[in-house]
Amino acid sequence: MLEVKDLHVTVEGKEILKGLSLTVNAGEVHAIMGPNGAGKSTLSAVIAGKDGYEVTSGTITFEGQDVLEMEIEERALAGMLLGFQYPVEIPGVKNIYLLKAALNAQRAANGQGDMPAPEFMKLIKAKIAEMKMDASFLQRAVNEGFSGGEKKRNEILQMLVLQPKLAMLDEIDSGLDIDAMRIVADGVNSLRAADRGILLVTHYQRLLDYIIPDHVHVLVDGRIAKSGGKELAHELESRGYDWVVEESAA
Amino acid sequence: MSDVQTFLDRLAERTEARRQAHGPEPTWIAARRQAGAARFDAMGFPDRRVEAWKYTDVRPIARGDFALTDSGDFSQASAAALTLPIVAHRLTFVDGVFSAALSDLGELPAGVAVLPLSRALAENHEAVGGPLGRLTGVEFSPFSALNTAFMEEGAVVRLAPGSVVKKPILLQFLSRANAQPVMSHPRVLIEAGARSQATVIEHHVGETEAANFTNLVAELMLDRGAILTHYKLQEAPLSDLHVASIHVEQGRDSRYTSFNLNLGGGLVRNDLITELNGEGAVANFYGLFYGQGRQHIDNHTLANHNAPRTFSNENYKGILDDRARGVFNGKVVVKRDSQKIEGFQSNANLLLSDRAEIDTKPELEIYADDVKCSHGSTTGQLDEEAVFALRTRGIDEQTARGLLTLAFAGEVMELVELAAVAERVELAVAGKLPERFNLSGLVEAAILLHDD
Known part of the structure; x- marks a missing residue:
């Protein structure tokens, strides 16, 4: 589904990713872990198309398409969605309008007309219940005045509505208390499907107690230094990152 | 020939032609005309050394040679395409000339009169002469003087005490693509009796190629408890020149709400002034201006708190693209002993291009000590992070x-x-x-x- 090959990325002249390769297949949950500053967030930002990241070499393909040639919105329409670590506040744009505009953009890309209002409301109602959010959220401006936990739930809500093929979640656990974490994890787990890939970027193993990954990768100094199964996350939790850093330097 | 003389010559021709066609005018009108002409002659067009006109260059008006027209012809089809799709009591003016064909007042409630100024004058000119010019005299500005010298047509709205007009009253001003640009000096006179209630829409719109000059004076008098909502929807063609002086007078417990929505016009200057004369009077000034290309949009507002316990609330938003320029000057004045007043003012601007410009100046003048006032202005660009977030x-x-x-x-x-x-x-x-x-x-x- 997603194939990243020997990706080199510089930000403001500084090389952050130095030859990262990664393959995510449909049905798999991948967790990318690593110490601060290793480039974890850079990967998902580059895939989403954020400005300021220069790909100096390497490729990213999604279902055979060259991702780097696609506009930001085309990437989303192709099925790649990024859940932000710090979701931006968008004053004046109501949540419900964002959801409707996004969903209808996706339908238009698939040659479908707008979803009829009753059907749309039924869908939204089910999804906000799943995220244990109040209907009043729909009327509020996107993320404006939301708590940290509410913002993260809102990101997952968008995923639940838009049903991406590849869900990328950047530090979705940061700043969450345990209750909010459970709700977010339940939401992500409900996205697990045979035809969907999930890429989690996280610093802490804690999240992975709730969302059990199939593959864990350790990102050190812009490269994947070690890959393994879910047990690798536990090992990192007890031993820290230093041993991987040393191993990769050796 | 000076710019001013061009206009005075037009005035002389017009006055003579009118006299030949209709005989002499009522003395008070002739006297006002003379006063307007004299004042205009003395002041001339404002240049940018005049503080109130510092950011607005009126030379496109001063140097123009605008004819006057008697024709209200306008194709029904293009009028239909331009008009607001709304059920309303409708008066239409084409380049300032009343068009009966494009007007439809429908059925007005008892005690409510909506009529063209020319008809109001013909029916009873003395009833017009009392209020007309009471709020906007020839001293207000060279443009109000010019308007007074030329005034012929416009709209008169009279609301008897207690009358309520449910449907909006639509005053439609159409600008036509003429071989030679024309000017018009419409007067709007609204007398809202005690506890009356109405919504008036002043809609300026026209043919794309039009390049005319409209110089409007509006006087709105709200008696005790009257409620008036006034939309000014400015969608004039991009070569049109537009100056409007709007004066409001508010009695006790009256409420005036202005929506000044400016999308069109090449050069636009609005002066919106309210006199809050009675306790409990409330004025809301809401504005939105959107400029693109080389549009120039200047909004000057003034709320005079002349009585205690009066309230003004102003929120203007400006959006400027390309090389458009905006001016916002909002002033709140609290007279001595006008205690317990509240005056709020805010102006926020969004610049969509590097070459767009805004000059904004909120002003407060307070001569009382027990008041609640605030003002502020901000200017910024679209949040690129939010654009990115939506695109993702x-x-x-x-x-x-x-x-x-x-x-x-x-x-x-x-x-x-x-x-x-x-x-x-x-x-x-x-x-x-x-x-x-x-x-x-x-x-x-x-x-x-x-x-x-």
Whole structure:
């Protein structure tokens, strides 16, 4: 589904990713872990198309398409969605309008007309219940005045509505208390499907107690230094990152 | 020949032609004309050394040679395409000339009169002569003097005490593409009796190629408890020149709400002034201006708190693209002993291009000590992070920018109660946003679904 090959990325002249390769297949949950500053967030930002990241070499393909040639919105329409670590506040744009505009953009890309209002409301109602959010959220401006936990739930809500093929979640656990974490994890787990890939970027193993990954990768100094199964996350939790850093330097 | 002389010559020709066609005018009108002409002659057009005109160069008007017209011809089809799709009591003026063919007053409630100025004068000129010019004299500005010298047509609205007009009163000013540009000096006179209530829409619109000069004076008198909502929807062609002086006088417990929505016009100057003369009077000034190309939009507002316990609330939003220029000057004056007043003022601007410019100046003058006043202004660009965030959800860039621009205008647009007006403005500001108008319904549906 997603194939990243020997990706080199510089930000403001500084090389952050130095030859990262990664393959995510449909049905798999991948967790990318690593110490601060290793480039974890850079990967998902580059895939989403954020400005300021220069790909100096390497490729990213999604279902055979060259991702780097696609506009930001085309990437989303192709099925790649990024859940932000710090979701931006968008004053004046109501949540419900964002959801409707996004969903209808996706339908238009698939040659479908707008979803009829009753059907749309039924869908939204089910999804906000799943995220244990109040209907009043729909009327509020996107993320404006939301708590940290509410913002993260809102990101997952968008995923639940838009049903991406590849869900990328950047530090979705940061700043969450345990209750909010459970709700977010339940939401992500409900996205697990045979035809969907999930890429989690996280610093802490804690999240992975709730969302059990199939593959864990350790990102050190812009490269994947070690890959393994879910047990690798536990090992990192007890031993820290230093041993991987040393191993990769050796 | 000086710029001023060109206008005075036109005036002399016009006055003579009128005399030959209709005989002498009532003395008071002739006297006002003379006073207006004398004042205009003495002052001339304002240059940019005059503080109130510091940011607005009126040379495109001063150097113009504008004819006067007697023709109100306008194709029914193009009028229909331009008009607001709204059920209203409608008066139409074409380049200032009343068009009976394009007017339809329908059935007005008892005690309510809506008529062209020419007819009001013909019926009873003395009833007009009392209020007309009481708020906007020839001293106000060279343009009010010029208007007084030339005035012929306009709209008179009289609301008897207690009368309520449910449908909006639409005053439509159409600008025509003429071989030679023309000028018009419309007068609007609204007398809202005690506890009367009405909504008046002043709509300026025209043919794309038009390049005329409109110099309007409006005087709005709200007696005790009257409620008047005044929309000024400015969608004039981009070569049109437009100056408007709007004076409001408010009695006790009256409420005046202005929506000054400016989308069109090449050079636009609005002066909006209210005199809050009675306790409990409330004035709301809501404005939205959207300029593109080389449009120049200047809004000067003034709230005079002449009595205690009066309230003014102002919120102007400006959106400027390309090389458009905006001017906002909002002033709140609290007279001595006008205690317990509240005056709030805010102006926020969004610059969509590096070459767009805004000059903004909120002013407060307070001569009382027990007052609550605030003012502020901000200017910024679209939040690129928000544009990115929307695009990552599959929303195309143009829609994303449109959404965010509209969101910026939201605070003002949310208050617009007339869907036809809101739609015009939203389309202009944001381009076509699908399903926009079903949103409120959606949200209500969301709450209903959640409740059951």
